[in-house]
Amino acid sequence: MAHTHHDLSQEVTRMRPAGKTLGLGLLVVGIIAVVAAFILSPSEDGHRRFWFAYLFGLCAITAVSCASLIFTLINHLVRAGWITNVRRILETMALQTILVAVLTLPIIGITLAKNGVIYSWAKPSDTAIVEGPEEGSESHEEKAAGEKAEPAEKAEAGHAEKPDTHHGETDGHYGGAPVDAAPSVAADVTYPNHQAQPGVMRPFDENIARKNHTWLNPTFWSIRILIYVAALAGIAFWYWKTSVDQDATGDMDASDRMFGWSAPALIVAAFATTFIAFDMYMALDPHWFSTMFGVYYFASGTQAMWAIMALFVLALQSRGYLKQSVTKEHRHDLGKFLWAFIFFWGYIAFDQYMLQWYANLPEETFWFDKRGYNYAHPTGYTPIALALLIGRFIIPFLGLVSRHVKRNRFGLGFWAVWLLVFFILDMYHIVIPEYSWTPMHGAPEILAAGGIMALWLGNTIRVLGNHELRAVRDPRVHESLALQNF
Amino acid sequence: MTTLTTPHHGDIPHESNTIPSTGIDAPVVVGLCAEYDDVTAVLEAAEKVRDAGYRHWDVYSPFPIHGIDAAMGIRPTILPWLVLCMGLTGCVFGISMTAWINAFAITMPKPFDWVNLQGYQFLISGKPIWSIQANIPVIFECTVLFSALTAVFGMLLLNKLPMLYNPLFKLEMFRRATSDRFFIALDAGDARFTHEGAKELLESTGALKIETIED
Incomplete structure (x- = not known):
């Protein structure tokens, strides 16, 4: 009931040791899994498969951590009262940007090594044409050239003879092949070659490397990435620290300081997140550019963030924590945000696709081609693209629309788990198609990506366990408790 | 919220009819x-x-x-269900309208061949005459428009506003x-x-x- 102050002194807000043990266990499991994935992945191309699997996991935890930080800041900026009692979970998730920064260092190292293991453009110009896994590069180029030449001849021949087709259909000159089948465009679409030889550059990659590209060159790129992760981790740490310190001091000014810095910090965090998406994940295909990709990445991560928040609240409450301060109303609000971001993600994902579909520029549509969005040329990723549309947008949109589902523990938990699965699938479909045109889901992917997610989860639980589970002395605790949904 | 209804003149006690009329309605x-x-x-x-x-x-x-x-x-109010129904109606309306305007063509047999039901079949950027990708924005906006208008005016009517x-x-x-x-x-x-x-x-x-x- 509103306007009445509850006694929260009996509430359990410190995690029992078992929780911290779980966190540490997950950390150990995560490290072992990542190391195992490295050992299990083929080494002849510099563990390229492992690094893409690693990047897949990193992509997921970066999205969630950055989204958590952005929403921590937004909640301070708008002085949101309702979230106060669950804000510590959000702050701790945002704090994992430190883990993200640490796990990004190997990627920076590989890019600075200029061997093109992850980013094809990072290879120096004089050796721009990559050798394939064995030594097939030259032969591949020749093969591709040969394939190009042959249809071109056919096309020429066909063109010359074209008037005849109207008169004599029994000519037999074309061997049954339709005239339209041989335009030069077809030669560019060398799907099978890409499939067979991951890491083979397209001519444009070579140009980027040759020109010592202003934006995509290893040195400048590494400096930028360091700035992004340092900024994110710094902001996240300051907010987390200020909030945790307030638990001890009860200092009201801390709330004002967090509010005061939230606007500039939000600008920095939003830019850093957007440019991490651009530089680390959009740059996997240097041909492709989408100004919406940063928003897409944010939307995707934010949706997963609300799902994880809801699951944390449900898990903590089922173990007896935060039983009084967090109510059905808070879970309802988490469900509302989760549902809103189902639509937001769908909206952004469709917009990004539709604009590039409409413009139909080869360097843009190629990204969607690889991921099987083109129903005329399905790839191994087509089922994933369809699963994202149906399973991450249409079904959960209808499933979570009702307030009764959001206010029900099982309903909220079910859809949170469901959406997390599709979030991981989304991250997979951002990263892995850049490694191979056939879906890769063997031990390296499962162990590396799963290991990184376990590291993230383990560290979040560990840090949560070391401090109060909610901001116990925040001045808005009772405002949060008075939350009512209509 | 419910609101106070207007006076029920039918409920006036029978005796009040016997009060001599002063030309002004007696307070009820x-x-x-x-x-x-x-x-x-x-x-x-x-x-x-x-x-x-x-x-x-x-x-x-x-x-x-x-x-x-x-x-x-x-x-609980029935407004969400009204909004859902009208949202779906808007969605169907959007699909039908775009398909009708862009891709529809009927040639009637004689003697009705003067009836010319022909959409604006523009070929734009080599795209299909009607495609779901190009028309999702229109369908989406129609859905939103129908839902939003139903939510606003449904709320007013259910609250008996304006009063x-x-x-x-x-x-x-x-x-x-x-x-x-x-x-x-x-x-x-x-x-x-x-x-x-x-x-x-x-x-x-x-x-x-x-x-x-x-x-």
């Missing part, structure tokens, strides 16, 4: 109004009125009160309903309403003042 009792000075008091009073079984009554407050829905026993006149405005004390006082008004149209019974009920809730609403 349309309800009782009670004044409270804090939120807790009005919430508790609302619970009492709800438990007494009244249906036609309302609470007036300068600001929204958390928990008033439960205290008044207001049932330009309310006999409560005649009460001097009711002026403070927009600044610092809370009111409960029982409608004489309610099946349980009797002047004495209603007055007794409101007195038992600890009202500061009870006045008769006349119209």
Whole structure:
């Protein structure tokens, strides 16, 4: 009931040791899994498969951590009262940007090594044409050239003879092949070659490397990435620290300081997140550019963030924590945000696709081609693209629309788990198609990506366990408790 | 929230017809109004009125009160279902409209060949005449438009708004309903309403003042 102050002194807000043990266990499991994935992945191309699997996991935890930080800041900026009692979970998730920064260092190292293991453009110009896994590069180029030449001849021949087709259909000159089948465009679409030889550059990659590209060159790129992760981790740490310190001091000014810095910090965090998406994940295909990709990445991560928040609240409450301060109303609000971001993600994902579909520029549509969005040329990723549309947008949109589902523990938990699965699938479909045109889901992917997610989860639980589970002395605790949904 | 209904002239006691007409309509009792000075008091009073079984009554407050829905026993609104239905209608409308305008063509047989049902079949960027990708924005906006208009106007109609006149405005004390006082008004149209019974009920809730609403 509103306007009445509850006694929260009996509430359990410190995690029992078992929780911290779980966190540490997950950390150990995560490290072992990542190391195992490295050992299990083929080494002849510099563990390229492992690094893409690693990047897949990193992509997921970066999205969630950055989204958590952005929403921590937004909640301070708008002085949101309702979230106060669950804000510590959000702050701790945002704090994992430190883990993200640490796990990004190997990627920076590989890019600075200029061997093109992850980013094809990072290879120096004089050796721009990559050798394939064995030594097939030259032969591949020749093969591709040969394939190009042959249809071109056919096309020429066909063109010359074209008037005849109207008169004599029994000519037999074309061997049954339709005239339209041989335009030069077809030669560019060398799907099978890409499939067979991951890491083979397209001519444009070579140009980027040759020109010592202003934006995509290893040195400048590494400096930028360091700035992004340092900024994110710094902001996240300051907010987390200020909030945790307030638990001890009860200092009201801390709330004002967090509010005061939230606007500039939000600008920095939003830019850093957007440019991490651009530089680390959009740059996997240097041909492709989408100004919406940063928003897409944010939307995707934010949706997963609300799902994880809801699951944390449900898990903590089922173990007896935060039983009084967090109510059905808070879970309802988490469900509302989760549902809103189902639509937001769908909206952004469709917009990004539709604009590039409409413009139909080869360097843009190629990204969607690889991921099987083109129903005329399905790839191994087509089922994933369809699963994202149906399973991450249409079904959960209808499933979570009702307030009764959001206010029900099982309903909220079910859809949170469901959406997390599709979030991981989304991250997979951002990263892995850049490694191979056939879906890769063997031990390296499962162990590396799963290991990184376990590291993230383990560290979040560990840090949560070391401090109060909610901001116990925040001045808005009772405002949060008075939350009512209509 | 429910609102006080307009006077029920059909409910006027039979005797009132015998009063000699003065040319001006004699005031009719349309309800009782009670004044409270804090939120807790009005919430508790609302619970009492709800438990007494009244249906036609309302609470007036300068600001929204958390928990008033439960205290008044207001049932969930049907508005979400109206919005859902109209949203789906808008979606179907959007699909039909874009398909009709862009891709529709009928040639009628003679002698009706003067009927020319032909859409604007523009070929744009080599795209199909009608495609789901190009038309999703239109379909989406139609869905949103239908839903939003239903939500706004449905809310107004379900609240019987706009209501330009309310006999409560005649009460001097009711002026403070927009600044610092809370009111409960029982409608004489309610099946349980009797002047004495209603007055007794409101007195038992600890009202500061009870006045008769006349119209």
